[in-house]
Amino acid sequence: MYDQYSMDDTTRKEEPQWHAFLEKELNLQQYEFATAEDRALLGLAGPGSGKTRALVYRAANLIKSGIRPDQLLLLTFTNKAAGEMKERLERLLGFLPGDLWAGTFHSIGARILRRHASLLGRSANFSIFDEDDSRALLKQILSSLDVDSQDRKLLMQRGFLGRVISQARNSDLKIKDLMEEEYPYRLEFLGLIEETIVLYEQRKRESNAFDFDDLLLCWLKLFEQHPEIRDRYQERFLHVLVDEFQDTNIIQARIIDLFGNASSVCVVGDDAQSIYAFRYAHIGNILSFPEKYESCRLVRMEQNYRSTPQIVELANASIGHNREQLPKKLFSKKPVGEKPLVAKVSDSRQEASFVLQCIWELQNNGIPLDEIAVLYRSSYLTPELEFALSRKGISYRTYGGVKFFQKAHIRDLLAYLRIVHNPGDENAWRRIAVLQKGFGNATFDKLWSGLKEQVNPLDAAIAGGIRPARGKNGWEALCSTLTAIAERKDEAVSSLIDIILENNYDDILRQNYPDQYEERLQGIERLAIYAERFDSLDSFLESLVLEESVFADTASAPEAFGGQLTLSTIHSAKGKEWDTVFIIGMNQGHFPSQRTAGNSLDEERRLFYVAATRARYYLYMSTYREDFRQYGSVSEGPSLFLRELPSSCYKLMDYDYGSSYY
DNA sequence: TTCAAAACGGTTTTT
DNA sequence: CCGTTTTGAA
Ligand SMILES: Nc1ncnc2c1ncn2[C@@H]1O[C@H](COP(=O)(O)OP(=O)(O)OP(=O)(O)O)[C@@H](O)[C@H]1O
Secondary structure (H helix, E strand, O other): OOOHHHHHHHHHOOHHHHHHHHHHHOOHHHHHHHHOOOOEEEEEEOOOOOHHHHHHHHHHHHHHOOOOHHHEEEEEOOHHHHHHHHHHHHHHHOOOOOOOEEEEHHHHHHHHHHHOHHHHOOOOOOEEEOHHHHHHHHHHHHHHOOOOHHHHHHHHHHHHHHHHHHHHHHOOOOHHHHHHHHOHHHHHHHHHHHHHHHHHHHHHHHOOEEEHHHHHHHHHHHHHHOHHHHHHHHHHOOEEEEOOHHHOEHHHHHHHHHHHOOOEEEEEEOHHHOOOHHHOEOOHHHHOHHHHOOOOEEEEEOEEOOOOHHHHHHHHHHHOOOOOOOOOOOEEOOOOOOOOEEEEEOOHHHHHHHHHHHHHHHHHOOOOHHHEEEEEOOHHHOHHHHHHHHHOOOOEEEEOOOOHHHOHHHHHHHHHHHHHHOOOOHHHHHHHHOOOOOOOHHHHHHHHHHHOOOOOHHHHHHHOOOOOOOOHHHHHHHHHHHHHHHHOOOOOHHHHHHHHHHHHHHHHHHHHOOOOHHHHHHHHHHHHHHHOOOOOHHHHHHHHHHOOOOOOOOOOOOOEOOEOEEEEEHHHHOOOOEEEEEEOOOEOEEOOEOOOOHHHHHHHHHHHHHHHOOEEEEEEEEEEOOOOOOOOOOOOOEOHHHHOOOHHHOEEEEOOOOHHHO
């Protein structure tokens, strides 16, 4: 056991130097935050004010003062923010301590649950069901319950059932109360939904699986029901640090509170950047943090170090329209920059050519692609731009939107691996079983009812002797494939993928996607390449579910000198920054989104606030007059968020540069 | 019970 | 417009 105090002596020699460094790198408030010794600490400040910076320097300072890295726990909601935290800490320390726990709530939850799975009726190799898995399972349950097909449609459309269940769990409400409150028009299904939930929990358990929400809820349950385990983690993690705290939901706050009993808890956030209400983020977590932790030290940071005064002014003007935000000052002392530019273009193709032309000019002015991002409310706003970028050979990467591994062929392939990893995974079995010729859901149901009783369904299948009512050839092909990969399950994942293709899936791919065979096969090859980074099947599978895929399905133009342009949803861009930012699709109906009901307009505006404050020097926004997109093609005019800005905030430009550039 | 063809219908944002 | 659901033949 390390002695913290004797460590202090050894580090004291270095202290003057380190503290001088801290003083140089941080302003007064940030320094206060980074070095405070309070048991509870809240950093509440606007964008670009250095919250993440202060948090990361605090972590580094703790380590410098003798706290072991494994005594720190760094948490946040999104993968992006977690990555940013880790990257900056690594830059600061020169390396990322291997024994430091830093990640999203979900990934840390998974890590803890793997260690104590048996206490929750699972084993350490449990599968993690993503939203698609959950939806598939719910659908399966509904059809097993003989639900009228109209009703089933109502429940499944837009993932209603899954959403209600998830909302209830994440906000700690009873289904009944939630339905009465928010979905009274579906109240007739209450009984059915409750019945479904019981079966859903049961099937997950039988599959040795947790869903996303379980990673939080079961973590909380583990700590609540097993105080001795909670104590162990409390003793270990002397400091818990949370970034983007405004994104946390009630369950995550409870987990933090459990640590708060014993560990010192430090959180940073900005109520004006709360954009995850749809994931049940609870703004009260940050607003009432000082009351909950009475001895809490509150640190405010008001200087924005990221953006020019012009950009900060526009952002302030916009968020000023939100009545409910905490009043916060935010100013920039950076040199005067260009006013943000609003371009009126005729349609989305012209918008693409506008962006391309600007990028061209920026590059000529020495701004590399790495320092440029195009942000948007929804990923359906990008195809025209992507097309234009490909034509011009500009290398780009997209973030957010449909994930690579959500595509059917990738999920198919992963299902084989999931079975080997966790033979109880019903979803995975079903997925590849019904791919086989002559093998359908009905046949699978019969077969599975026997197979799932086996201690190890995979061993039982391999041993043979299981006879499906139909599709015997398909079943045998499947079993021999599984045999082949099970035998070599400790080999490199990429070689397992080859085996799957050779034995079984290549034929299926040809059969099912005659027109897209090549394209999809390439996708699978990319998956195999990606797999080479992992040293085990476990970590590969877990990374694919919990971390968004780090690479695109189809490669854009190859990366050249200035790196790659970033295309990202605004949600995924939070916490990041670029020299130049474009916000495209600034039209009523797109942003704010059509689906926005009255009370979430404020949230959309916060989203705009986040987008605008990503830029260091140049901010471009575009809006079109005509909208050929999808049915209706109603042109609803420029976004409210542009119209409500004082015109002194930005320059207006009519972009009528023929479509020749396109 | 499976599977292909025809009809349908519906779109944020992330873990 | 593309994926999902329904329909009906084998
Ligand atoms: N005291 C400082 N001196 C120099 N640069 C600073 C200082 N504080 C912050 N910065 C820089 O300002 C930028 C924004 O900081 P940071 O990302 O930590 O802010 P944030 O408050 O977390 O922003 P957001 O809320 O938008 O995520 C970073 O480039 C950071 O390095």
